[in-house]
Amino acid sequence: MIDYLPWWIGALALSSIVIGFWLSIGRPLGVSGSWARIVMWKEDKTIEQAEAPFRANPEMLKDALMKATIQHFGEAAVYAALSRRGGKPVAAPADHPASMEIKATWTMHAAFLAMLAAGGLAASLMHGPVELRFNLDELHAQMFGSGIGYLMTLFVGGAMVGFGTQLGGGCTSGHGLSGCSRLVPASLIATASFFGTAVAVSLLIHFFGGA
Amino acid sequence: MHPKTKLHLLYGAFGLMMGVTLSLVGFTDFSEVHKMFIFADFRLLCLFATTVGITMLGFAIVARKSSIPKKTFNRGTIPGSVLFGAGWAITGACPSIALVQIGEGKLVALFTVLGILFGVWIYRKLAAGGLQLDTGVCGEN
Numbered sequence: 001m002i003d004y005l006p007w008w009i010g011a012l013a014l015s016s017i018v019i020g021f022w023l024s025i026g027r028p029l030g031v032s033g034s035w036a037r038i039v040m041w042k043e044d045k046t047i048e049q050a051e052a053p054f055r056a057n058p059e060m061l062k063d064a065l066m067k068a069t070i071q072h073f074g075e076a077a078v079y080a081a082l083s084r085r086g087g088k089p090v091a092a093p094a095d096h097p098a099s100m101e102i103k104a105t106w107t108m109h110a111a112f113l114a115m116l117a118a119g120g121l122a123a124s125l126m127h128g129p130v131e132l133r134f135n136l137d138e139l140h141a142q143m144f145g146s147g148i149g150y151l152m153t154l155f156v157g158g159a160m161v162g163f164g165t166q167l168g169g170g171c172t173s174g175h176g177l178s179g180c181s182r183l184v185p186a187s188l189i190a191t192a193s194f195f196g197t198a199v200a201v202s203l204l205i206h207f208f209g210g211a
Numbered sequence: 212m213h214p215k216t217k218l219h220l221l222y223g224a225f226g227l228m229m230g231v232t233l234s235l236v237g238f239t240d241f242s243e244v245h246k247m248f249i250f251a252d253f254r255l256l257c258l259f260a261t262t263v264g265i266t267m268l269g270f271a272i273v274a275r276k277s278s279i280p281k282k283t284f285n286r287g288t289i290p291g292s293v294l295f296g297a298g299w300a301i302t303g304a305c306p307s308i309a310l311v312q313i314g315e316g317k318l319v320a321l322f323t324v325l326g327i328l329f330g331v332w333i334y335r336k337l338a339a340g341g342l343q344l345d346t347g348v349c350g351e352n
Protein backbone atom coordinates (compact mmCIF):
# COMPACT_ATOMS: atom_id res chain seq x y z
CA MET A 1 0.00 0.00 0.00
CA ILE A 2 1.38 3.33 -1.06
CA ASP A 3 1.10 6.41 1.12
CA TYR A 4 -0.41 9.16 -0.98
CA LEU A 5 0.20 12.85 -0.63
CA PRO A 6 -2.29 14.63 1.65
CA TRP A 7 -5.27 15.79 -0.42
CA TRP A 8 -4.65 19.49 0.28
CA ILE A 9 -1.09 19.36 -1.08
CA GLY A 10 -2.47 17.63 -4.17
CA ALA A 11 -5.14 20.32 -4.52
CA LEU A 12 -2.53 23.10 -4.24
CA ALA A 13 -0.32 21.40 -6.85
CA LEU A 14 -3.15 20.68 -9.31
CA SER A 15 -4.66 24.15 -9.10
CA SER A 16 -1.19 25.68 -9.60
CA ILE A 17 -0.85 23.56 -12.73
CA VAL A 18 -4.23 24.69 -14.10
CA ILE A 19 -3.50 28.37 -13.44
CA GLY A 20 0.15 28.14 -14.51
CA PHE A 21 -0.92 26.50 -17.78
CA TRP A 22 -3.25 29.38 -18.55
CA LEU A 23 -0.69 32.02 -17.54
CA SER A 24 2.19 30.62 -19.54
CA ILE A 25 0.43 29.07 -22.55
CA GLY A 26 -2.68 31.22 -22.78
CA ARG A 27 -5.18 28.40 -23.22
CA PRO A 28 -7.31 26.58 -20.67
CA LEU A 29 -5.82 23.21 -19.71
CA GLY A 30 -7.69 20.28 -21.27
CA VAL A 31 -6.41 16.79 -21.92
CA SER A 32 -9.12 15.42 -24.23
CA GLY A 33 -8.29 18.23 -26.68
CA SER A 34 -4.72 16.95 -26.83
CA TRP A 35 -6.00 13.49 -27.77
CA ALA A 36 -8.08 14.97 -30.57
CA ARG A 37 -5.09 16.84 -31.92
CA ILE A 38 -2.75 13.85 -32.05
CA VAL A 39 -5.43 11.63 -33.61
CA MET A 40 -5.99 14.31 -36.27
CA TRP A 41 -2.28 15.00 -36.81
CA LYS A 42 -2.54 14.75 -40.60
CA GLU A 43 -5.26 17.39 -40.78
CA ASP A 44 -3.22 19.46 -38.36
CA LYS A 45 -0.26 19.36 -40.73
CA THR A 46 -2.42 20.29 -43.73
CA ILE A 47 -3.88 23.30 -41.94
CA GLU A 48 -0.44 24.31 -40.72
CA GLN A 49 0.90 24.28 -44.27
CA ALA A 50 -2.09 26.15 -45.67
CA GLU A 51 -1.72 28.85 -43.02
CA ALA A 52 2.04 29.27 -43.31
CA PRO A 53 2.00 32.00 -46.01
CA PHE A 54 -0.58 33.99 -44.02
CA ARG A 55 1.45 33.80 -40.83
CA ALA A 56 4.57 34.92 -42.69
CA ASN A 57 2.66 37.82 -44.21
CA PRO A 58 -0.31 39.06 -42.13
CA GLU A 59 -1.17 41.63 -44.83
CA MET A 60 -2.00 38.75 -47.14
CA LEU A 61 -4.59 37.52 -44.65
CA LYS A 62 -6.12 40.99 -44.33
CA ASP A 63 -6.35 41.28 -48.11
CA ALA A 64 -7.94 37.85 -48.43
CA LEU A 65 -10.47 38.65 -45.71
CA MET A 66 -11.30 41.99 -47.33
CA LYS A 67 -11.77 40.31 -50.70
CA ALA A 68 -14.13 37.73 -49.22
CA THR A 69 -16.06 40.45 -47.35
CA ILE A 70 -16.51 42.46 -50.54
CA GLN A 71 -17.60 39.34 -52.38
CA HIS A 72 -20.21 38.64 -49.72
CA PHE A 73 -21.63 42.09 -49.01
CA GLY A 74 -20.82 43.98 -52.21
CA GLU A 75 -18.25 46.73 -52.67
CA ALA A 76 -20.59 49.64 -51.91
CA ALA A 77 -21.73 48.28 -48.54
CA VAL A 78 -18.16 47.54 -47.42
CA TYR A 79 -16.87 51.01 -48.33
CA ALA A 80 -19.88 52.61 -46.65
CA ALA A 81 -19.17 50.65 -43.46
CA LEU A 82 -15.46 51.51 -43.57
CA SER A 83 -16.06 55.22 -44.03
CA ARG A 84 -18.52 55.23 -41.10
CA ARG A 85 -15.69 53.91 -38.89
CA GLY A 86 -13.20 56.39 -40.32
CA GLY A 87 -11.44 53.58 -42.16
CA LYS A 88 -9.94 52.14 -38.97
CA PRO A 89 -9.79 48.39 -38.59
CA VAL A 90 -11.25 46.84 -35.44
CA ALA A 91 -8.50 46.28 -32.88
CA ALA A 92 -8.00 42.78 -31.49
CA PRO A 93 -8.67 42.42 -27.76
CA ALA A 94 -5.43 43.30 -25.99
CA ASP A 95 -5.90 41.12 -22.93
CA HIS A 96 -4.78 37.83 -24.47
CA PRO A 97 -1.29 36.60 -23.62
CA ALA A 98 1.12 36.94 -26.52
CA SER A 99 1.52 33.19 -27.02
CA MET A 100 -2.10 33.02 -28.21
CA GLU A 101 -0.69 34.17 -31.53
CA ILE A 102 1.26 30.97 -32.05
CA LYS A 103 -0.86 27.96 -32.79
CA ALA A 104 -0.18 24.87 -30.71
CA THR A 105 0.88 22.09 -33.05
CA TRP A 106 0.00 18.43 -32.62
CA THR A 107 3.61 17.74 -31.64
CA MET A 108 3.22 20.01 -28.60
CA HIS A 109 0.16 18.03 -27.55
CA ALA A 110 2.11 14.82 -28.16
CA ALA A 111 4.89 16.14 -25.88
CA PHE A 112 2.26 16.88 -23.22
CA LEU A 113 0.75 13.39 -23.39
CA ALA A 114 4.13 11.63 -23.49
CA MET A 115 5.32 13.56 -20.45
CA LEU A 116 2.19 12.51 -18.53
CA ALA A 117 3.50 8.93 -18.80
CA ALA A 118 7.00 10.11 -17.85
CA GLY A 119 5.44 11.77 -14.80
CA GLY A 120 3.86 8.47 -13.77
CA LEU A 121 7.25 6.78 -14.10
CA ALA A 122 9.00 9.52 -12.10
CA ALA A 123 6.41 9.35 -9.31
CA SER A 124 6.70 5.56 -9.16
CA LEU A 125 10.49 5.72 -8.94
CA MET A 126 10.09 7.90 -5.84
CA HIS A 127 8.49 4.87 -4.15
CA GLY A 128 11.19 2.44 -5.31
CA PRO A 129 11.78 0.21 -8.33
CA VAL A 130 8.89 0.12 -10.81
CA GLU A 131 6.93 -3.09 -10.71
CA LEU A 132 5.37 -4.19 -14.00
CA ARG A 133 1.72 -5.17 -13.59
CA PHE A 134 -0.66 -6.95 -15.90
CA ASN A 135 -3.80 -5.70 -14.22
CA LEU A 136 -4.65 -2.26 -12.77
CA ASP A 137 -4.83 -3.74 -9.26
CA GLU A 138 -6.32 -6.73 -7.43
CA LEU A 139 -9.76 -5.14 -7.04
CA HIS A 140 -10.01 -4.35 -10.76
CA ALA A 141 -8.92 -7.90 -11.66
CA GLN A 142 -11.56 -9.30 -9.28
CA MET A 143 -14.23 -7.25 -11.05
CA PHE A 144 -13.25 -7.86 -14.64
CA GLY A 145 -11.32 -11.14 -14.64
CA SER A 146 -8.25 -11.79 -16.72
CA GLY A 147 -7.06 -12.65 -20.22
CA ILE A 148 -8.59 -11.39 -23.43
CA GLY A 149 -11.88 -10.45 -21.74
CA TYR A 150 -10.05 -8.21 -19.30
CA LEU A 151 -8.10 -6.46 -22.05
CA MET A 152 -11.27 -6.02 -24.11
CA THR A 153 -12.99 -4.44 -21.10
CA LEU A 154 -10.20 -1.87 -20.89
CA PHE A 155 -10.31 -1.25 -24.64
CA VAL A 156 -14.09 -0.79 -24.76
CA GLY A 157 -14.04 1.37 -21.61
CA GLY A 158 -11.24 3.43 -23.15
CA ALA A 159 -13.24 3.86 -26.35
CA MET A 160 -16.17 5.14 -24.25
CA VAL A 161 -13.83 7.64 -22.61
CA GLY A 162 -12.41 8.71 -26.00
CA PHE A 163 -15.72 9.02 -27.82
CA GLY A 164 -17.57 10.45 -24.81
CA THR A 165 -15.08 13.23 -24.11
CA GLN A 166 -15.13 14.32 -27.76
CA LEU A 167 -18.92 14.29 -27.95
CA GLY A 168 -19.22 15.95 -24.53
CA GLY A 169 -16.66 18.59 -25.42
CA GLY A 170 -14.23 17.95 -22.57
CA CYS A 171 -13.08 15.84 -19.67
CA THR A 172 -12.06 16.03 -16.02
CA SER A 173 -9.46 18.71 -16.72
CA GLY A 174 -11.24 20.84 -19.33
CA HIS A 175 -14.80 20.70 -17.97
CA GLY A 176 -14.09 19.61 -14.40
CA LEU A 177 -11.19 21.92 -13.48
CA SER A 178 -10.85 24.67 -16.10
CA GLY A 179 -14.62 25.00 -16.61
CA CYS A 180 -16.13 24.42 -13.15
CA SER A 181 -13.66 26.80 -11.52
CA ARG A 182 -15.10 29.58 -13.68
CA LEU A 183 -18.70 28.36 -13.24
CA VAL A 184 -19.14 27.83 -16.97
CA PRO A 185 -22.70 26.39 -17.26
CA ALA A 186 -21.85 23.79 -19.95
CA SER A 187 -18.93 22.54 -17.83
CA LEU A 188 -21.02 22.30 -14.65
CA ILE A 189 -23.64 20.25 -16.52
CA ALA A 190 -20.96 18.06 -18.14
CA THR A 191 -19.16 17.46 -14.83
CA ALA A 192 -22.41 16.58 -13.05
CA SER A 193 -23.22 14.16 -15.92
CA PHE A 194 -19.92 12.31 -16.01
CA PHE A 195 -19.46 12.24 -12.26
CA GLY A 196 -23.04 11.16 -11.65
CA THR A 197 -22.78 8.38 -14.23
CA ALA A 198 -19.44 7.20 -12.84
CA VAL A 199 -21.02 7.02 -9.36
CA ALA A 200 -24.03 5.07 -10.66
CA VAL A 201 -21.94 2.61 -12.68
CA SER A 202 -19.44 2.14 -9.83
CA LEU A 203 -22.27 1.41 -7.38
CA LEU A 204 -23.75 -1.13 -9.84
CA ILE A 205 -20.37 -2.85 -10.18
CA HIS A 206 -19.85 -2.73 -6.43
CA PHE A 207 -23.17 -4.31 -5.50
CA PHE A 208 -23.97 -6.55 -8.45
CA GLY A 209 -20.81 -7.18 -10.42
CA GLY A 210 -17.61 -9.09 -9.88
CA ALA A 211 -16.83 -10.64 -6.54
CA MET B 212 14.70 30.48 -27.90
CA HIS B 213 12.34 29.91 -30.81
CA PRO B 214 8.74 30.36 -29.56
CA LYS B 215 7.80 26.94 -30.92
CA THR B 216 10.61 25.24 -29.01
CA LYS B 217 9.55 27.09 -25.90
CA LEU B 218 5.94 25.94 -26.30
CA HIS B 219 7.05 22.32 -26.78
CA LEU B 220 9.05 22.56 -23.55
CA LEU B 221 6.14 24.21 -21.72
CA TYR B 222 3.62 21.59 -22.84
CA GLY B 223 6.09 18.88 -21.86
CA ALA B 224 6.81 20.44 -18.47
CA PHE B 225 3.11 20.75 -17.62
CA GLY B 226 2.55 17.14 -18.72
CA LEU B 227 5.35 16.01 -16.43
CA MET B 228 4.10 18.01 -13.44
CA MET B 229 0.55 16.81 -13.95
CA GLY B 230 1.64 13.18 -14.35
CA VAL B 231 3.74 13.27 -11.18
CA THR B 232 0.96 14.95 -9.18
CA LEU B 233 -1.86 12.67 -10.36
CA SER B 234 0.25 9.66 -9.49
CA LEU B 235 1.42 10.92 -6.07
CA VAL B 236 -2.12 11.78 -4.92
CA GLY B 237 -3.48 8.39 -6.01
CA PHE B 238 -5.78 9.50 -8.83
CA THR B 239 -4.25 6.72 -10.96
CA ASP B 240 -5.06 4.02 -8.40
CA PHE B 241 -8.22 2.17 -9.50
CA SER B 242 -9.19 1.21 -5.94
CA GLU B 243 -8.87 4.81 -4.74
CA VAL B 244 -10.98 6.13 -7.64
CA HIS B 245 -13.56 3.37 -7.12
CA LYS B 246 -13.77 4.23 -3.41
CA MET B 247 -14.38 7.85 -4.40
CA PHE B 248 -17.24 6.88 -6.73
CA ILE B 249 -18.99 4.65 -4.19
CA PHE B 250 -18.46 7.29 -1.46
CA ALA B 251 -16.42 4.89 0.68
CA ASP B 252 -13.61 7.44 0.93
CA PHE B 253 -13.84 11.20 0.56
CA ARG B 254 -10.12 11.94 0.13
CA LEU B 255 -10.09 12.29 -3.68
CA LEU B 256 -13.46 14.01 -3.65
CA CYS B 257 -12.08 16.60 -1.21
CA LEU B 258 -9.03 16.94 -3.40
CA PHE B 259 -11.10 17.61 -6.52
CA ALA B 260 -13.44 20.07 -4.80
CA THR B 261 -10.54 21.93 -3.17
CA THR B 262 -8.67 22.09 -6.48
CA VAL B 263 -11.72 23.68 -8.11
CA GLY B 264 -12.00 26.12 -5.19
CA ILE B 265 -8.35 27.21 -5.26
CA THR B 266 -8.40 27.47 -9.05
CA MET B 267 -11.50 29.65 -8.85
CA LEU B 268 -9.71 31.95 -6.44
CA GLY B 269 -6.58 31.93 -8.60
CA PHE B 270 -8.43 32.77 -11.80
CA ALA B 271 -10.31 35.52 -9.98
CA ILE B 272 -6.95 37.07 -9.05
CA VAL B 273 -4.73 36.54 -12.09
CA ALA B 274 -7.22 36.44 -14.93
CA ARG B 275 -9.67 39.10 -13.81
CA LYS B 276 -9.47 41.03 -17.02
CA SER B 277 -8.90 38.16 -19.43
CA SER B 278 -11.60 36.53 -21.45
CA ILE B 279 -10.76 32.87 -21.06
CA PRO B 280 -12.56 30.85 -23.74
CA LYS B 281 -15.74 29.21 -22.39
CA LYS B 282 -17.18 25.95 -23.56
CA THR B 283 -20.71 26.13 -24.84
CA PHE B 284 -23.56 23.73 -24.16
CA ASN B 285 -24.82 21.67 -27.08
CA ARG B 286 -26.78 18.48 -27.54
CA GLY B 287 -23.62 16.37 -27.29
CA THR B 288 -22.68 17.66 -23.83
CA ILE B 289 -24.85 15.36 -21.71
CA PRO B 290 -24.78 12.09 -23.74
CA GLY B 291 -21.03 12.47 -24.28
CA SER B 292 -20.35 13.08 -20.61
CA VAL B 293 -22.56 10.15 -19.58
CA LEU B 294 -20.59 7.86 -21.90
CA PHE B 295 -17.32 9.20 -20.52
CA GLY B 296 -18.46 8.72 -16.91
CA ALA B 297 -19.33 5.06 -17.56
CA GLY B 298 -15.95 4.49 -19.22
CA TRP B 299 -14.18 6.17 -16.32
CA ALA B 300 -15.94 3.91 -13.78
CA ILE B 301 -14.94 0.80 -15.77
CA THR B 302 -11.32 1.64 -16.57
CA GLY B 303 -10.51 3.98 -13.67
CA ALA B 304 -9.11 6.33 -16.27
CA CYS B 305 -9.99 9.76 -17.51
CA PRO B 306 -7.99 10.88 -20.56
CA SER B 307 -4.78 11.75 -18.70
CA ILE B 308 -4.81 8.86 -16.22
CA ALA B 309 -4.35 5.95 -18.66
CA LEU B 310 -0.99 7.39 -19.77
CA VAL B 311 0.21 8.01 -16.22
CA GLN B 312 -0.74 4.41 -15.36
CA ILE B 313 1.47 3.08 -18.18
CA GLY B 314 4.35 5.14 -16.78
CA GLU B 315 3.71 3.58 -13.37
CA GLY B 316 4.24 0.14 -14.86
CA LYS B 317 0.55 -0.84 -15.18
CA LEU B 318 1.13 -2.03 -18.74
CA VAL B 319 -2.47 -3.13 -19.35
CA ALA B 320 -3.46 0.55 -19.44
CA LEU B 321 -2.04 0.42 -22.96
CA PHE B 322 -5.39 -1.12 -23.91
CA THR B 323 -7.22 1.80 -22.34
CA VAL B 324 -5.03 4.14 -24.40
CA LEU B 325 -5.73 2.17 -27.58
CA GLY B 326 -9.45 2.38 -26.74
CA ILE B 327 -9.24 6.16 -26.24
CA LEU B 328 -7.44 6.59 -29.56
CA PHE B 329 -10.07 4.42 -31.27
CA GLY B 330 -12.96 6.33 -29.66
CA VAL B 331 -11.54 9.73 -30.59
CA TRP B 332 -10.82 8.53 -34.13
CA ILE B 333 -14.35 7.14 -34.64
CA TYR B 334 -15.87 10.36 -33.30
CA ARG B 335 -13.78 12.53 -35.61
CA LYS B 336 -14.69 10.30 -38.59
CA LEU B 337 -18.40 10.61 -37.78
CA ALA B 338 -18.12 14.35 -37.18
CA ALA B 339 -16.29 14.80 -40.49
CA GLY B 340 -18.88 12.59 -42.19
CA GLY B 341 -21.63 15.09 -41.51
CA LEU B 342 -22.82 14.03 -38.07
CA GLN B 343 -23.72 17.49 -36.82
CA LEU B 344 -22.54 17.07 -33.29
CA ASP B 345 -19.23 18.85 -33.36
CA THR B 346 -18.46 20.44 -30.10
CA GLY B 347 -14.97 21.85 -29.83
CA VAL B 348 -13.05 19.97 -27.23
CA CYS B 349 -11.07 20.72 -24.10
CA GLY B 350 -8.86 23.72 -24.45
CA GLU B 351 -9.33 24.08 -28.16
CA ASN B 352 -12.37 26.30 -28.40
